[in-house]
Amino acid sequence: MATPASILLVGLGGAGCAMVTRLSVQLPAEVSVALLDTDARALAAGGPGASLQLGRAQTRGMGTGGEAALGLASAEAEEPALRRLFTGIPVVVLVTGLGGGTGSGAAATVAGLAAETGATVLAFATMPFSHEGERRMRQANEAAVKLGQKCHGLVMVHNDLLLQQVAPDAPLSESFAAADAWVGGALRGLASAFAPGALIAVDPAALRSLLSTPGSPTLFAFGLGEGDGAAMKAARAAIECPLAHAPGAVAKVASLFVHVAGGTAMTSTEAFEAVAAVRTRFGGETSTILCARVEPALGDRIEVSVLGASLPAPKPPAKTKKGGKGEDPAQPIFEFATEESMRRGLFGGTPMTFIDGQDVDVPAYIRKAVRLPPAP
């Protein structure tokens, strides 16, 4: 906390703090860490980095017990401290697990405060497993909507998808490792914009302007490849990353940021090929920002991380019976339905249906954690 860093990685709630703690072991220098939680013991057990206990008076250090309203009150109580935390930081990466109390309740408030202090906020939010029940799923859904309006970029990680990434007999911790890898890759990509010495450098301001409008649909993908043709493998892995194929994920974006990191053996041709492949798949017609780095530690592995944003969808013709609401320019120009259709795909705009506690709109094979054979 002595020197203001370029990127602040914030973990909110139990799941968020756990992930940030796991990641903090190998972070680029430009990233500093902060942990926010209502549970005092979890905070104490957390790793290095600043920690801030939310809602001392509301929860008395015991956590919210799954109540989103309590989480919201806790965050609002610590508003001045949070503002101090975020002041002077260009980019804030907020990691949180939605569905619980602290994560769902406080995420929107924290993101809003960070945005008000002038930071660009990129949020990674995990959605609960289908088996966790209807209440958590509904709470997570509502929180995601509110969070999406406040932060500049929102990437939703469905826990169900994580189960697809690992072998059926792998331990649970391995599935979380997949999520960690994604967030880590994102951090490295963002951090390299601020660090000097990149092969192809990028202006942090350009990166920030990519994520300039709150509530814009965000695309994030990450891929890793090694060996021969590592760049193309990494590009393919990024294209097929489940984050980009979640129900309701955006397929094509207008502005793209591609970060390619590789070992000393990486050539610029390889890098450009990878970028071209990514562009064909994800769009980026308006602008593509390319950053390439050489990290000797990677060896013959090549990492490709993609971050993309579009302009928000145009507001559909207002069919509300009330008179036209005064439009606040700071508010997003989304209608709830379009936001819904992005998160829930085809079934946006219809009420969520829960049978036996599961959201039946989510594909059956995901909810049943059936691993599909890879594509030929």
Add this chain to the structure above:
Amino acid sequence: MGLFDSLFGRRRDAFRGQADRDWRALVPQDVQRVPAGELGRKRVVRSKLPTVAAAFFLFVLGALIWWAVDESAAAAPAAKVRFQTDGFLSEAFVKKVIAAGPEGFARDVRAIKADLEADNQVVAADVRRRGDGTLEINLRERLAVAKIVSLPEKGTSMQVRLVAADGRTFAGVGYPEQAVRNLPEIQHFRSTGADDGLLIEGIEIAAPFLLTVRTTYPHLFKQWSAVSLRDCFGAQEDSPGSNLRVTVRPGTQPMDRPALVEIVFSTANWRNELILLGRINVDELLRRPGTTASAYVLKMSIQNRTNAASPIPEPRLVPVTTPVTTPVTTPLR
């Protein structure tokens, strides 16, 4: 339920239970309102279109049938007429007469001729139809020899009718003022009938007399202003005292001799008397010394024979003792 409901019916403000929540009760389906949306409006038009088209079709059908049936009336409504007359009648009069009849100008020629000749003013009408439908009409009108002035029962103004040579009267359509003024007036006549059927007693003598004067002695005709039939009634050919009294216009005589105010002809012998009048010089007679009265009556009639032995009646100038009265305009009925 039952009697209570049927007496007091349904009250909307009272919730009567299930019946109010039935969807039919909640949504009275008002399908007569203006349909929403473009397709709805097109549908309404399409559903009304057959009615309109059928009505229009029937209307057109009716119009066609009517037109076909009435086709004869449509021939040449504005037919041309070529008109000639030897009198004063105008083309407009003729057209009016023709149009007033049934079928108007499409009538056959004989009917038009009959219509025209029904008017007393027309003696003969020569009506021909040319090939292109034009009517050629030549009229011969009655010659007016006198006029009669009467005050009709229902009117305030004088009614002037003209008398023709055969005794028939007619209205004198188209006659200019001057011509009517120049005609002598028949006075003190007894008549029956009215208008075209007016029959003047004694006209069978007076009219030929006036015609003869008009044709043979037009200068005399111009000077006469009236013919009185006062003494004419009951006249027989040779009955004494049956006269035609002709009043002479005062303005036609020179001022330096006594005026001749009246000439009396006999009803029996007026032809000879006219010939005689043509031979004598009235002016010289009036200038003879001894004519001292201011006005004289010239008696031409044979009834004035004073000398039974003389076979030829002589005209006599009789002084007028009573002051000359203006011609009485009211007829003696």
Add this chain to the structure above:
Amino acid sequence: MTPKPLPSLIAVIDIGTHKTASLLGQVIDGKARMLSFSERRTDGVVKGTVTDLEKLTQCVHEVVNDIERGSGRAVEQVYLSLSGPAAEGERVKGFIAVPAHDGKVTAKDVADAIASAKRLEPPAGRSTLLYMRQPTMLDNRPVGNAVGMTGKRLEVNFWRVTMEEGNMRMRVGMVNGLSIRVRDFILASHAAACATASDADKQGGVLVIDMGAGTTDWILYYKEHILCAGSIPVGGEHLTNDLSVALRISRETAEDLKQRFGSALHRETDVNQTIWKDGDKGVGDQQFNRGTITQVLSLRYQETIEFVRKDVLRRLEQIFPGHAVRLDQNMIPSGVILTGGSANLADAAEAVQLVTGVSARVGVPDFENESLRKPEYAGVVGLMTAALADAPPAVARPRGFLAQLKALFRF
């Protein structure tokens, strides 16, 4: 209240998630002869819920327009289908104690019992749409016609379908916007059953599952009356969506693959089969593993049938509280009839048999017109049959001269 006599024209509209179909028939000798049929893709309905009313209204208007132009007649009244979880059904009872001393039931008693059943209030904010007769019970014994029999307690049962008032107003208003009256609502599952299940099936007991694009409606018949009905908001769209997410392809491609290679059963032999999307191995063609396709689809399909089975059991428990009910061949001797667009999925009947343990077959509507003998048209064909069956036969109106003249000018 005696039902009004049928008009000589019957128009039915089946508004589904994937398509809106409409049928216009003329009633001749108590049978309906089809005059015209029209069908359009539905816009604005997802999972059986209306998301865009304007688009749906436009779609319905176009369908009615097509059917009028096709037949040259004007539609004045229409029957609407009722499907989806929005139309909830429940059993209502009305009972009276038989007043006569000798316990003989009269028609008036039956009418009174019916009136008392219909007097029950629907849940708050909902309006009643339908009453469907269920077996009459006399002293807790089901009887066919109670008039003339003796007993102490007469109970009439109805299956009452209610819907939220706003939802109902919206549907009726949509049709009224075209200056057409809604004559009545008909339950979609009942309609599907009228088209595919015979009277013998209904007498013995049958479960008809109409699995459409957005919803799955089911209805259970027993002794020729409806026992219970329900709806699950999962349908063919979910199958397609699952496939599109799993294979990372667009929905259109997923729909195509589902129809060509989909199956409701996953077999081991499928796993190693590779299929090409376009089949010509040209540029842009993609390879897929058949096993993936069948696995995804079969998981979703069998899960949906499982949901239906659980829903049926739940309803049965509500109706017969305290009894141990089982959905087996004893309960429904005629088994399960599968219909609706998603019944076209390969091996669907076997999958249902696997999940429910009861014999199952795919039901095809019986209709004069060859092109409508497909499961996806069971709804609209059944609507026509149900409309005929539920009202007395038609009274033919003599057509006057003016009406015939107007008919000449119809475009």
